[in-house]
Amino acid sequence: MSRWENYLASAEKIIGAYHGSLPLHHFLKAFFKEHPYMGSRDRRWISQLVYHYFRLGHWGKDIAVSERIVAGTFLCETSPNDFLAAVRPAWNEQIALSLADKMPLIPAALTPATIFPFLPDLSEEIDTNAYAYTFLKQPRLFIRVRNGKLDKVLQLLEKAAVAYEVFANKTTVALPNGTKIETIVTEKSWYEVQDASSQQTGELFSPAKNERWWDCCAASGGKSILLKDQQPGVQLLVSDVRRSILENLQQRFTAAGVKNYDARVMDLTAENFPATMGQQQFDGIILDAPCSGSGTWGRTPESLAFFKKEEISKYQQLQKRIAHNVIPFVKKGGVLIYITCSVFKQENEEVVKYIEENSALRRQEGGVIAGYNKGADTMYAVRLS
Numbered sequence: 001m002s003r004w005e006n007y008l009a010s011a012e013k014i015i016g017a018y019h020g021s022l023p024l025h026h027f028l029k030a031f032f033k034e035h036p037y038m039g040s041r042d043r044r045w046i047s048q049l050v051y052h053y054f055r056l057g058h059w060g061k062d063i064a065v066s067e068r069i070v071a072g073t074f075l076c077e078t079s080p081n082d083f084l085a086a087v088r089p090a091w092n093e094q095i096a097l098s099l100a101d102k103m104p105l106i107p108a109a110l111t112p113a114t115i116f117p118f119l120p121d122l123s124e125e126i127d128t129n130a131y132a133y134t135f136l137k138q139p140r141l142f143i144r145v146r147n148g149k150l151d152k153v154l155q156l157l158e159k160a161a162v163a164y165e166v167f168a169n170k171t172t173v174a175l176p177n178g179t180k181i182e183t184i185v186t187e188k189s190w191y192e193v194q195d196a197s198s199q200q201t202g203e204l205f206s207p208a209k210n211e212r213w214w215d216c217c218a219a220s221g222g223k224s225i226l227l228k229d230q231q232p233g234v235q236l237l238v239s240d241v242r243r244s245i246l247e248n249l250q251q252r253f254t255a256a257g258v259k260n261y262d263a264r265v266m267d268l269t270a271e272n273f274p275a276t277m278g279q280q281q282f283d284g285i286i287l288d289a290p291c292s293g294s295g296t297w298g299r300t301p302e303s304l305a306f307f308k309k310e311e312i313s314k315y316q317q318l319q320k321r322i323a324h325n326v327i328p329f330v331k332k333g334g335v336l337i338y339i340t341c342s343v344f345k346q347e348n349e350e351v352v353k354y355i356e357e358n359s360a361l362r363r364q365e366g367g368v369i370a371g372y373n374k375g376a377d378t379m380y381a382v383r384l385s
C-alpha cells in the first residue's frame with residue numbers, strides 16, 4: 001500500500017469507529033495516541049481527510065466511505081495536492097475549478113439540501129444556498145484586538161508572515177485557521193480569540209457607566225469581556241451552571257485585566273433559583289443561551305452528521321424556560337440581549353416571539369448575524385427592551 005492509500009485506510013477506520021459522542025478533534029487525538037508511529041505529517045493528512053468527509057454533511061450517504069473522502073477532498077480543496085495526485089489524478093488536475101464546475105464530476109448530485117437536510121428549519125434571514133455550501137470551507141480564526149493595540153498586533157503578524165484581514169471596525173482581525181496566535185502575540189491582554197459574529201453581538205449592548213449588567217449564561221466570559229471593554233465601569237454579575245467554566249472565566253478575566261465583577265454558579269432552570277436572586281434588578285441582561293450550536297458547525301462539521309432534529313425543540317424548551325426565569329430581573333426600561341449561535345428559527349425568532357408574548361419586552365433591533373460570507377460563525381442576537 002502506498003502512503004496515500006494508507007492515509008485513506010486510516011481515515012476510513014476513524015470514520016467507522018467515530019460515533020459522535022466526543023468532539024472529533026478529541027477523538028482524533030486519542031486515535032493518534034494509540035498509533036504513536038504516525039508522524040505529524042501523517043496525522044495532519046489523516047485528520048484533514050476525515051474532516052473533508054464530514055464537510056459533505058449528509059451528501060452521498062450510500063457512497064463508499066473512501067469515495068466520499070476522495071470527493072470531499074476534491075470539493076473542499078482548491079489547489080493540487082499529493083493525496084489526490086496519487087489516488088485520483090484526474091481530479092487533482094481539475095482541483096482549481098469552481099464548485100459549480102466540480103459538481104457534475106462527482107458521483108451524486110450535490111445540492112444545499114443534500115449537505116444540510118434541515119434547510120426548512122433555518123431562520124428566515126439566512127441565505128440557504130450560501131449557508132449550506134460554506135460547510136465545504138473551513139472557517140477562519142478571528143481575534144478581537146483590545147486596548148488600542150491594533151498596530152502592534154499587525155506588526156507581529158507581519159513579522160510572522162501571517163496573512164490577515166482587518167475588518168472596517170479596526171478591531172476584528174481574520175486569520176488563517178490554525179494560526180498559533182498565542183505564540184505570535186504573547187501579550188494576552190492585547191486580544192481575545194473571538195469569532196467575528198460573536199464580536200458583532202456587542203453592537204447591541206451599549207452599556208452606560210455604573211449600570212448593573214448580568215451575563216447569565218457566561219461560560220468562559222467572551223461576551224462579558226466584550227461588555228467590559230465597551231464600558232469598564234459596568235457593575236457585572238456573571239453566572240453559569242458549570243463551576244468549571246466559571247473557573248476558566250476567572251483565569252481569562254485575570255489575563256484580560258478585567259476586574260470588579262461577581263461570579264456565581266447558578267442553574268437558571270432550578271425551582272429555587274429566582275429566590276436566590278432576591279430583589280436584584282439589572283439595566284442589562286445578556287442571555288447567550290445554551291443552543292444547538294448549529295451556527296458553528298462549520299468548525300465541527302461532524303456535528304451535522306450526528307444531529308437529531310428533535311434536539312431543536314429540546315433546546316427551545318430550555319431557552320424559553322431560562323428566558324422566563326430571568327426576565328423578571330430586567331429593570332423597567334432595561335434591556336435583555338438574547339443571543340444564540342444557532343441557525344434554527346425555533347431557537348431564534350420563535351424564542352423572541354415567546355419573550356414578547358410573555359413579557360413587556362419588545363424587540364428593538366438585531367437578528368441573524370450571517371457569518372457564511374466571511375468565514376465566520378452564524379449567530380442570532382436581538383436587543384429587547
Ligand SMILES: C[S@@+](CC[C@H](N)C(=O)[O-])C[C@H]1O[C@@H](n2cnc3c(N)ncnc32)[C@H](O)[C@@H]1O
Nearest residue numbers: 217218219222223240241267268269288289290
Ligand atoms: C452559548 S454558551 C455561553 C457562551 C458565552 N456567553 C461566551 O460568550 O463565551 C451557554 C452557556 O449556558 C450554560 N447553561 C446551560 N444550561 C444552563 C442553566 N440551566 N443555567 C445556567 N447556565 C446554563 C452552559 O453551561 C453554557 O456555558
